[in-house]
Amino acid sequence: MTSGGLGSDMNILLSGAMMALCWIVSLFFLRFYIKSRDRLFACFSWSFFMLGVERLVISVYEISNEKVGAVICIRLISFILILLAIIDKNRRSS
Numbered sequence: 001m002t003s004g005g006l007g008s009d010m011n012i013l014l015s016g017a018m019m020a021l022c023w024i025v026s027l028f029f030l031r032f033y034i035k036s037r038d039r040l041f042a043c044f045s046w047s048f049f050m051l052g053v054e055r056l057v058i059s060v061y062e063i064s065n066e067k068v069g070a071v072i073c074i075r076l077i078s079f080i081l082i083l084l085a086i087i088d089k090n091r092r093s094s
Helices: 005-038 039-060 069-093
Strands: none
Touching: 005 039, 039 069
């Protein structure tokens, strides 16, 4: 936990903004998934949703060091999901 102050408030504000933007991007990919039924877009949508959740965790718990285990695990799962989606798309294309 941080002790407060302007820097802490700015970090929370920026984390909240990034959370909202991740969820907007998630909805953007969800719209493409609904139109095309391509799993790649569904995986990207889930991934960005999880990145938004990660930002929510950072804001709620006022984590100043992003190397905390829960944050790293959420981020890692999100990036692995993107990687698996790309591999799946390439295998289906060939």
